[in-house]
Amino acid sequence: MGFTYNSFGGDPVAGEKRYGESCINCHGPAGKGAASYPKISGKEISYVTAMLETYRDGIEVGPNSSLMIMMAMPLTDEEIANLAAYLKDAKYQPNINK
Numbered sequence: 001m002g003f004t005y006n007s008f009g010g011d012p013v014a015g016e017k018r019y020g021e022s023c024i025n026c027h028g029p030a031g032k033g034a035a036s037y038p039k040i041s042g043k044e045i046s047y048v049t050a051m052l053e054t055y056r057d058g059i060e061v062g063p064n065s066s067l068m069i070m071m072a073m074p075l076t077d078e079e080i081a082n083l084a085a086y087l088k089d090a091k092y093q094p095n096i097n098k
C-alpha cells in the first residue's frame with residue numbers, strides 16, 4: 001500500500017505521533033488545552049508554524065514562553081510542518097462513539 005504524501009505540507013499522522021511524545025502533557029489530548037496551557041488545535045497551519053519557529057528562535061511572546069522555547073528548540077522544520085498539519089484538524093472527542 002502506498003503512503004500518500006501531502007506535497008504542500010506536513011504529514012498529520014507523523015505529527016500526531018510527535019505530539020503524543022512531547023506536547024500532550026501540557027496541551028492535552030488533541031491540543032484542546034489544559035489549565036494555563038493554550039488550546040492549539042483548529043488553528044491555521046501558518047499560525048502554528050510561525051509560533052513554533054518563533055519559540056525555536058528563542059523569542060518570548062508571552063509570560064510562559066520559556067516553557068515553549070525549551071520544547072521547540074529540538075524541532076526540525078519537518079516536525080514543525082507535521083505538527084501544524086496534525087493540529088489544524090485535531091479534535092478532542094470525549095464521546096467518540098456518540
Ligand code: HEC
Pocket residue numbers: 019022023024025026027036037038039040048051052060061062063064065066067068071072083
Ligand atoms: C511544559 C509544557 C508545554 C509543553 C510540553 C509544550 N507546550 Fe506549547 N505552550 C506552553 C505554554 C505555557 C504556552 C504559552 C507560552 C507563552 O506564554 O508564550 C504554549 C504555547 C504554544 C503555542 C502557541 C499558542 C498560541 O495560541 O499562540 C503553540 C503553537 C504550542 N505551544 C505548540 C506546542 C507543541 C507543538 C508542543 C510539542 C512539541 C508543545 N507546545 C509543548 C506549554 C507547553
